[in-house]
Amino acid sequence: MTGRVEGKIALITGGAQGLGEAAARMLAKEGARVAITDVNIEGARKVAEQINATRKGAAIAIKHDVTQPEQWVHALAETHKAFGGLHVLVNNAGISAGSDVEATSFEDWKRVHEIDLDSVFLGCKYAIPMMAETVKATGLGGSIVNISSISGIIAGHNMAAYNSAKAAVRHLSKSVALHCARKGYRIRSNSVHPVFIATPILDPLVQRFGKEEAYAKLARQVPLGTIGEPDDIAYAVLYLASDESKFVTGAELKVDGGISAM
Numbered sequence: 120m121t122g123r124v125e126g127k128i129a130l131i132t133g134g135a136q137g138l139g140e141a142a143a144r145m146l147a148k149e150g151a152r153v154a155i156t157d158v159n160i161e162g163a164r165k166v167a168e169q170i171n172a173t174r175k176g177a178a179i180a181i182k183h184d185v186t187q188p189e190q191w192v193h194a195l196a197e198t199h200k201a202f203g204g205l206h207v208l209v210n211n212a213g214i215s216a217g218s219d220v221e222a223t224s225f226e227d228w229k230r231v232h233e234i235d236l237d238s239v240f241l242g243c244k245y246a247i248p249m250m251a252e253t254v255k256a257t258g259l260g261g262s263i264v265n266i267s268s269i270s271g272i273i274a275g276h277n278m279a280a281y282n283s284a285k286a287a288v289r290h291l292s293k294s295v296a297l298h299c300a301r302k303g304y305r306i307r308s309n310s311v312h313p314v315f316i317a318t319p320i321l322d323p324l325v326q327r328f329g330k331e332e333a334y335a336k337l338a339r340q341v342p343l344g345t346i347g348e349p350d351d352i353a354y355a356v357l358y359l360a361s362d363e364s365k366f367v368t369g370a371e372l373k374v375d376g377g378i379s380a381m
């Protein structure tokens with residue numbers, strides 16, 4: 120039996136921890152070779168080493184600030200050097216921000232958009248040419264998976280910048296999908312919209328209320344009654360990365376315990 124993304128090459132940003140780490144492990148488990156990038160190179164190396172301990176040569180770690188164009192060029196070149204191309208780009212790196220429109224400084228507004236939105240633009244812009252070549256050469260389909268948020272679909276009073284950036288990621292994903300389709304690249308582009316998932320991104324809340332109470336507070340807002348686990352999102356990434364979703368592009372996959380159904 121072969122893996123669901125056997126033979127594919129993937130680059131996952133923000134792969135040192137949380138959802139990026141889970142996606143990298145999942146894709147590697149299902150047969151992909153993965154480039155794990157992050158500003159936290161120590162964390163990325165640790166994840167890559169653990170993957171390589173079970174599948175030698177399946178992972179590399181690259182220091183990469185997703186807001187910097189030249190670092191995208193470098194990360195893609197390193198991936199090409201190690202694995203020979205790229206089929207799957209997971210634009211996952213991001214930060215959360217909780218403040219209302221009046222309380223948000225212009226600096227914070229710009230920083231959130233830089234890390235959560237500009238990074239996705241840069242990733243698509245720089246990766247698509249290499250992905251198109253790899254798809255052509257290998258015959259395996261290409262896929263861009265952009266990790267937005269349920270906050271890109273439903274708004275909160277105190278999430279001005281995050282709501283804005285994540286909503287833009289949703290729409291950018293659709294523009295990229297249509298561009299790639301028009302060009303005949305066989306590269307799809309979709310967005311994923313998680314609700315609260317247990318990762319270090321929730322640390323500020325955990326520090327304030329303690330883990331149990333923080334998670335319970337969030338869970339009370341979710342119809343299914345719990346917050347999610349990183350693998351809940353990794354399975355969505357796996358589906359969109361694999362050719363099982365070959366007819367899915369420009370879609371938004373909500374993994375939200377039902378919160379947006381209300």
Ligand SMILES: NC(=O)c1ccc[n+]([C@@H]2O[C@H](COP(=O)([O-])OP(=O)(O)OC[C@H]3O[C@@H](n4cnc5c(N)ncnc54)[C@H](O)[C@@H]3O)[C@@H](O)[C@H]2O)c1
Pocket residue numbers: 132133134135136137138139156157158159162183184185186211212213214215234266267268269312313314315316317318319320321
């Ligand atoms: N966990 C959740 O509840 C949740 C819900 C909805 C959406 N998301 C989104 O999922 C993505 C991953 O979140 P997470 O929960 O794993 O967060 P996390 O904080 O655990 O991990 C984020 C990773 O991104 C890296 N990173 C931050 N800025 C970077 C930069 N400029 N360049 C490169 N790497 C950078 C960090 O070093 C870290 O390893 C984010 O885009 C987040 O907005 C998370």
